[in-house]
Amino acid sequence: MKILVLLSHAWRRHRIVLIALAGGLFLFEWLITRLAPEPSATGAIQQLLQLLPPALMQMFGNDIAANLNPRGMLSFGYAHPFAIVMMAAWAVRIPAGSLAGEVGTGRMDLIAARAVSRGAIVGGALLALTLGLAIIAAAGWVGTATGLAGRPALAVQASAFAGVAATQWLLFTAFGCLGLLVSATRRAGGAAVGLTSAILAVSFAVDYVARAWAPIAWMRRGSLFMYFHPLETATTGLAVKDVATIGGVAILAALGAFVVFARRDL
Amino acid sequence: MSAAAIETRGLTKHYGRVHALDDLSLRVEEGEVFGFLGPNGAGKTTTIRLLLGLLSPTAGSAAVLGRDARTAPARADVGYLPGELALWPEYSGAQTLDFLARLAGRPPARRSALIEHLSLSAADLARAVGTYSDGMKQKIGIVQAMQCAPRLILLDEPTKGLDPLVQQSFYESLAAARAEGATVFFSSHVLPEVERVCDRVAMLRRGNLVSVGGVDEVRRAQRRRVAVSFSREMDAGELAGFGPIVERSPRHIVLLVAQADVPALVTRLGMLPLADLEIAPPRLEDAFLEQYR
Numbered sequence A: 001m002k003i004l005v006l007l008s009h010a011w012r013r014h015r016i017v018l019i020a021l022a023g024g025l026f027l028f029e030w031l032i033t034r035l036a037p038e039p040s041a042t043g044a045i046q047q048l049l050q051l052l053p054p055a056l057m058q059m060f061g062n063d064i065a066a067n068l069n070p071r072g073m074l075s076f077g078y079a080h081p082f083a084i085v086m087m088a089a090w091a092v093r094i095p096a097g098s099l100a101g102e103v104g105t106g107r108m109d110l111i112a113a114r115a116v117s118r119g120a121i122v123g124g125a126l127l128a129l130t131l132g133l134a135i136i137a138a139a140g141w142v143g144t145a146t147g148l149a150g151r152p153a154l155a156v157q158a159s160a161f162a163g164v165a166a167t168q169w170l171l172f173t174a175f176g177c178l179g180l181l182v183s184a185t186r187r188a189g190g191a192a193v194g195l196t197s198a199i200l201a202v203s204f205a206v207d208y209v210a211r212a213w214a215p216i217a218w219m220r221r222g223s224l225f226m227y228f229h230p231l232e233t234a235t236t237g238l239a240v241k242d243v244a245t246i247g248g249v250a251i252l253a254a255l256g257a258f259v260v261f262a263r264r265d266l
Numbered sequence B: 001m002s003a004a005a006i007e008t009r010g011l012t013k014h015y016g017r018v019h020a021l022d023d024l025s026l027r028v029e030e031g032e033v034f035g036f037l038g039p040n041g042a043g044k045t046t047t048i049r050l051l052l053g054l055l056s057p058t059a060g061s062a063a064v065l066g067r068d069a070r071t072a073p074a075r076a077d078v079g080y081l082p083g084e085l086a087l088w089p090e091y092s093g094a095q096t097l098d099f100l101a102r103l104a105g106r107p108p109a110r111r112s113a114l115i116e117h118l119s120l121s122a123a124d125l126a127r128a129v130g131t132y133s134d135g136m137k138q139k140i141g142i143v144q145a146m147q148c149a150p151r152l153i154l155l156d157e158p159t160k161g162l163d164p165l166v167q168q169s170f171y172e173s174l175a176a177a178r179a180e181g182a183t184v185f186f187s188s189h190v191l192p193e194v195e196r197v198c199d200r201v202a203m204l205r206r207g208n209l210v211s212v213g214g215v216d217e218v219r220r221a222q223r224r225r226v227a228v229s230f231s232r233e234m235d236a237g238e239l240a241g242f243g244p245i246v247e248r249s250p251r252h253i254v255l256l257v258a259q260a261d262v263p264a265l266v267t268r269l270g271m272l273p274l275a276d277l278e279i280a281p282p283r284l285e286d287a288f289l290e291q292y293r
Helices: A002-035 A039-049 A054-067 A069-078 A082-103 A108-113 A118-150 A158-185 A189-212 A214-222 A229-238 A240-263 B044-051 B093-104 B110-115 B121-125 B136-147 B165-178 B191-197 B217-221 B236-242 B259-269 B283-293
Strands: B004-016 B017-026 B032-036 B061-062 B080-081 B152-156 B184-188 B200-205 B209-216 B223-232 B246-248 B252-257 B274-279
Touching: A002 A069, A002 A082, A002 A118, A002 B093, A039 A118, A069 A082, A069 A118, A069 A229, A082 A108, A082 A118, A082 A158, A082 A189, A082 A240, A108 A240, A118 A158, A118 B191, A158 A189, A158 A229, A158 A240, A189 A214, A189 B032, A214 B165, B004 B044, B017 B044, B017 B061, B017 B200, B017 B209, B032 B191, B044 B061, B044 B152, B044 B184, B044 B236, B080 B136, B093 B136, B110 B136, B110 B165, B136 B152, B152 B191, B165 B184, B165 B191, B191 B200, B191 B217, B200 B217, B209 B217, B209 B283, B223 B259, B236 B246, B236 B252, B252 B259
Parallel strands: B032 B184, B032 B200, B080 B152, B152 B184
Antiparallel strands: B004 B017, B004 B061, B200 B209, B223 B252, B223 B274, B246 B252
């Protein structure tokens, strides 16, 4: 299967970065379990929070208060900018490098001039994207599980975060598929990296600002981050509507990438 | 009539107002070595990219080994060397060849012979491509194009960056591929090499086919360069009727004469005070220059 040859090509080219990202997220999530307060310590911190001015408390305090328990702290670890950067690095790098990057350098000629369909080229990139993200997200969850095994006093099951890691994987798969669509239309890897990074950064900023400022709260619907709720997922399980929304965006973007790349000139 | 190795009908590619290729109809038979000539921007690379399905035609069609060039199966038995070769710098030469052979889906039956012919050592193949000179990269490019013994080999300026010794080895590799029945479609600026290697040539100018035929045929159709020296001063007008005069001095005239008019010219010169006569053999280069001048 040509798609597997292309997958092994991606693995050979990007394996060091993949190992670094997976290792980084593993260590980060493990570190969060070290920093999470034990249930007995959270009451005192909650009291300190009550001393915040009411306006600040309304803006940030409720979120902080919700996270000031072991489950909240560990959930926060999956939405932390560091975790986002680890996942985003792969979601941006692979789509941009596999399509636009190869076209821009001229190396795509050597691939596409063989009996390889355009669909197989996009399929190889999609497989490298999703499998790589799965490895990074799984490494993060293993970090949580390893850390929790050493801190039974936190009284949290690692299995509660499997769903969080899965939605984190799905979220960045959706961004990666948008990256594939962007990359399928570009002639240079740099442009694809820039545009995909911009989509991700704007999506994150819109969600963050719209959560903090009520007048623009409606804008959150335009951000994929709105459908990623680590704490709720860790507490009540996967929300079908959120999964369907993120998954729908991923599927549509991937289909778009297949169609656009099949029709374009290289 | 059997399926041609390459057949294009009205093949056209426009980029907005730029007409990269216009109405190209061409047939290359299996087993031929076909030269594709033209200056930069004539449409040679565009034609090759259309044949490989890397570009979609604005109009017309192209078939490769009997299949629509836009489909992946048409490329199953095709080897290609791009004009601007780019490789993965972190791969070694051997890894590059392995990857591209796996992608072709055929065993690299001719690889070891090509490696030997092009003087690539095991140490060379073990080094990262990023450390290669341009000539070394071109050697890897040639091997990857021909290693799986394809029935059709498309080469875009294949001897670029190769020293004369390696060029010679490359021609021998090409001859071996041809002896095994491969068809070679060869774009080049180097006219002596096309003259030496190809059976037929096509010339492109600004996206249009201006001439196609056997190398000998094209050469013969070319006007001959005739240099005449006289023992006394002569009026060049005496010979003006035989063709354009390109150089003149009181006792020396150089003119271009159609092949068919050469006997009449020689007869006429016999009546004049002739000191020396030189009729240059027809060269493809002259045909090329006349087309593009």
